[in-house]
Amino acid sequence: MADASKLDRRSFLVSTGLAVGTAATVSALPGTAHAAPRARSLSGDPFTLGVASGDPEPDGFVLWTRLALDPLAEDGRGGMPNRDVDVHWEVARDERFRKIERRGKAVARPADAHSVHVELNGLRHGRDYWYRFRTGNHFSPVGRTLTAPRLDSFGPALAMAFVSCSQYEHGYFTAYRRLAEEHPDLILHLGDYQYEYKPDHYTIPAGNVRDHRGPETVTLANYRQRHAQYKADPDLQAAHAAAPWLVVFDDHEVENNWADDVPEAGSDTPDPADFRRRRVAAFKAYYENMPLRRRSIPNGPDIQIYRRVRWGKLANFHMLDTRQFRDDQSCGDGYKDCPEAVDPKRSITGDEQEKWLLDGFKESRARWDVLGQQVFFAQRDNNPGPAKITSMDGWDGYVASRKRITEGWTNWKVRNPVVLTGDVHAHWASDLKLDYDDPDSPVVGSELVATSITSGGDGTDSNPADHPFLQINPHLRFYNNQRGYVLTKIDKHEMKADFKTLPTVRDHVAEASTKATFVIEDEVPGVKQTYLRPFNAPKMSVKSDRDLIQETIRNETLR
Template identity: 55%
Template sequence: METTTRRTVIKAGLFTGAVALTPAAVVLDSRPSAAAVPPRTDPFTLGVASGDPWPDGFVIWTRLATDPVAADGRGGIPASTYAVNWQVATDDRFANVVKAGSAKATPDGGHSVHVEVRGLEAGREYWYRFRLGRHVSRAGRALTTPALGSNPASLAMAFTSCANFPAGYFTAYRHLADEQPDLVLHLGDYLYEGAGTGVGRQHAGLQTTTLAGYRQRHAQYKTDLDLQEAHAAAPWLVVWDDHEVDNNYADDIAENASEQPGFLTRRAAAYQAYYENMPLRRSSVPAGPDMQLYRRVPWGNLANFHMLDTRQYRSDQACGDGYKDCADADDPQRSLPGTEQEAWLLDGFRRSTARWDVLGQQVFFGRRDNDPTAKTTVSMDAWDGYRASRERVTRGWIDAGVRNPVVLTGDVHAHWASDLYLDYDEPTTPVGSELITSSITSGGNGYDDPDGRHPWADWNPNLQFWTNLRGYVSTRITPTEMTADFRCVPFVTTPGAEVFTRATLVIEDGRPGIAEVNAPSAAALRRQSSEGGAGAPAAAPSDAQVIADTIAQETHDASTVPVG
């Protein structure tokens, strides 16, 4: 959609709200957009975003809305086409604009703008913004990835998941933005589809089932200023889980039989709204109820990010949802990512020359047996419910000689860390590592355990760390190690919580599994709080209550009622 012309390059005008530009700078045509009369009030109420970076560019995004939560999903914008101007600069004052152009915002696209900016330098920062008439958006920060084949020294990457608007405030997003990472991975449940109220906030509209409803819900989330800060801070790689459509859906099967009629129509509406509201490339434009979301993004030779879609193609959950002891979970015909995506992933392993191969995906990969007296009682919605599929993927990275396989996960509303094995019945030497981020708000205020250990770890030796606090994970990846800080906030039901690191984990190059866990006790954190520190987590309930809360959060997480 880049439409830079000689006129925009040499036009000696000023960009409203900008400092004066040098004569050699690229500037935007300062005349009002010709396609339609711009709105009188600010149309950039949903902020800006960038995503899907590449060595020569990235996607920049915005969506026009003067009334974001309008029930018709149109954001208060008339059914006209608008020409939205955009700029990309090498500095945050836009003194050196290097790319500029105009993109159409159409009613059929929810008045969203997706610009695939090209022709930039590899491995550097840029800033971008938009203009419509006299209105100028805030600026966002983006990065291009390092050149293919290069050897970057490090990468600062954060990942997050599960933000439920009524369950609490998005304070953790603001803290993530303050860290200014190079890259953010969002691993699903960007929003929640249900109706309801929570602590100080409530969803606009009823349960989302139509395009208007999904557009309205996305817009409501985008009005959150903490989320806007996180989007403006760095490029994002996004993938969905279930709540962007319907809790625990599987391919073309709704969670509840009563909602099955017309489900693909609903899925098409949800996918359309998701594309409209995310910084995605044209390759992800939906075709009815289908949308290409899995993709691969390299970071030089340092890392490959394999971004998976574990909803659109999965076999239905075995024996229904929930925690079960189910023989059908071993059926080799069943697949979580679907056979085509499995093949794509295994081919990516074979072709990889990266130091780190990172899977950005949604549901728990390692085993979590919740009952030591039964054979295997595990979540049918996670990889535990697709054991043959998990074994094929794991064996795939082993056979391909992947140097450092790391799985990143969301969904479960708690921080976890797990070693990965080919055979969980014979857990000898780890063959990979899994880092799981807590939610931004889902589950409401959390709690902590004195030793960072879930009760299930007593009979699941792969489980290395756990806390039921809210937050995100901040990582630093180098050729020699991946360091992960489990960042937490002590509460979400009121704004203003400080952030602190509950644990730091290290994965060493060439050594699969968690090499080091540095997790201060909850008592130490409370002492820190009493001395003016970041704030202490609440004490953990009994083991029985921890288990009950874990199962409740993951089985009924469409609820807007905070758990714990």
């Protein structure tokens, strides 16, 4: 169990929301977009990292940009002068900005890597808006965002997409571009937005497509440079400009497989004090580079990232944090037959977040309750024999924690619980149960898992019925090991999920197609397949079950 000091810190995070500190990250003051710049003009285009929006509410959202003349500058300052820069912003009801809804001015400060966060309210509910920034004579790209429906309204069907795991070196971000072309209303990023490794440390058999700049990220300058390298990618910029995002981190935004105050085995920062300093740097850079509200301003090595976003009466999005409050992984991590995994004292969420989530279930009147979170929720046993060999990094390593959450939504009669997951670099769809070892245990929920944007390289197409994981675990209903994203359509009657895949991430021109479609019907827990693209087996020897299991494990876990 965590000691008293950790529990006090966790209680502090929940109760304060981290809206603390004397220096705001940005000012969002009324003004005019046509006022003269307060300081001299910059020497070049500072909007090289694009724009973004996030955390929509019925009357507003947060807008983001970060100024950088030289995104890859080693000092993490983006080539910017050491002075404040005025940044003007506009929000309009049309793409050409003929109908301006709001204007204002923010200040981009060196202490915050010249990032800008503008929180808006008082806008019209359930409608599209367009936004842009300006400093001096330089205009940013235009982004599209939207407000949520009124809390007492379902609103129209919601086109929601979710993604995870974008390792820059493993491929081009073509999947982000294809996602932008789908024109979603909302995008969830479930973690591993960027990776911490130095060049050529995390390599794939086909060879990395491009290189990270800089060493392994440990310092604030390192993390700022790495975020800037990712944000400078035009395909990622297109996805950010297409719709508002809800973001949560997993492990690689800090370090592979970290847990609370415990670094990874073999860490570059093995000393606990050094690792806490690393978290300070990682979380400050994360906030500076994400469209997050003030409630997520970090407090030293802590950040409030779990939160609830309501989409009218249609859906509650419970965005979770499964890293910052978890007990350390059992049995040395990895896939293990581990008795500690069932210890009732172990938690992946921490006590405060668990209570917050269960209270959310109790109070929910939404048609759909969606958990946006990082690691595999359903049981995944990879051993056909009596021993249960599961991943200690996912909810299988915290069995009692999973059971309490599942019992919570069943006890409070949540109408449609759906868990969304990233992390494992493959598409999965699962039925959720209270007891996975009892074939007669009823289905009580659904899990949809997005493959990676690039992590692991191209992967391979497959026939889901042949995968041993699905044979060993009958509640697992689908698997595919290609890159892509999941696009959903949510209305009062069903949630339809299209599992999108790309044939390659080694070029910029690959098209996305639907590998499979699953439907979750209102008040009918579990996933129902309605489409599966035929599998054309390549001319090669058939892999054994053991080979397929090992390939799956290698694909999702760096060792």
